[in-house]
Amino acid sequence: MxxxxxxxxxxxxxxxxxxxxxxxxxxxxxxxxxxxxxxxxxxxxxxxxxxxxxxxxxxxxxxxxxxGVDPGDEAIRVPELQVRIAEVVAGPDEDPESVVSVLHKLREAGEDADVDEVRSGLRSLQDKGVVEVVQQTVPTFRLAVPRDELAVEALD
CATH class of the missing domain: 1.10.10.10 (Winged helix-like DNA-binding domain superfamily/Winged helix DNA-binding domain)
Structure with missing residues (x-):
């Protein structure tokens, strides 16, 4: 059908x-x-x-x-907030950071988001292999791959 x-x-x-x-x-x-x-x-x-x-x-x-979409395309398509998260979250060679730290960076960059949206965005990026969780007292995050090897695009 x-x-x-x-x-x-x-x-x-x-x-x-x-x-x-x-x-x-x-x-x-x-x-x-x-x-x-x-x-x-x-x-x-x-x-x-x-x-x-x-x-x-x-x-x-x-x-x-x-x-007609190539699932093997290198770019990861995510909502706009997740693109911004990937731009500000700590790199793979930097100290990982908390959800709140990422939230503050986003707000400094002019992004209007709340902690739940950022936490959800980080978890979604984790599912896609973009960020990794480094478990400390609270979960902290950083990119799983070098920023220059990452292509993250906003959905239409």
């Missing part, structure tokens, strides 16, 4: 955001709950997505091909 235009756009979101979580898709699709995201995935995109070993949502190769 062919996909509707809405389903194709949502599949494109899955490809561009992968690996992703229900919460990211919930925000992107303006749904009310993670359960709604799951129902939509199962009812409309069942043949075109899967969950990896970490339960993160990914598109199948067929799904990526269907929407």
């Amino acid at each position: 062919p996909l509707s235009e809405e389903a194709k756009e949502r599949l494109r979101d899955v490809v561009e955001l992968q690996p992703t979580k229900n919460a990211e898709l919930l925000d992107r699709w303006d749904l009310d709950s993670g359960s709604e995201v799951h129902r939509y995935l199962e009812s409309e995109l069942k043949d075109y997505y899967f969950r990896d070993e970490n339960s993160l949502i990914r598109a199948t190769a067929e799904g990526a091909e269907l929407v």
Whole structure:
């Protein structure tokens, strides 16, 4: 059965955001709950997505091909706030920093964000392999790869 235009756009979101979580898709699709995201995935995109070993949502190769997005593209597509986080978080050779430290850097750069948004953004970037957690008394973060080897783009 062919996909509707809405389903194709949502599949494109899955490809561009992968690996992703229900919460990211919930925000992107303006749904009310993670359960709604799951129902939509199962009812409309069942043949075109899967969950990896970490339960993160990914598109199948067929799904990526269907929407014409190359999942092997070097750039990681994330919401604008996550782009800003990647720009200010400590580099891989620097001392890791707390969520609050990253929040302060963002605010100094003129970004309007709250601590929960920054924590969520850092965790999402961690899922994508962009930042790593260095466990201390509180989780601290830094880039997992050198900044000059990283391509992070804002979603349209």
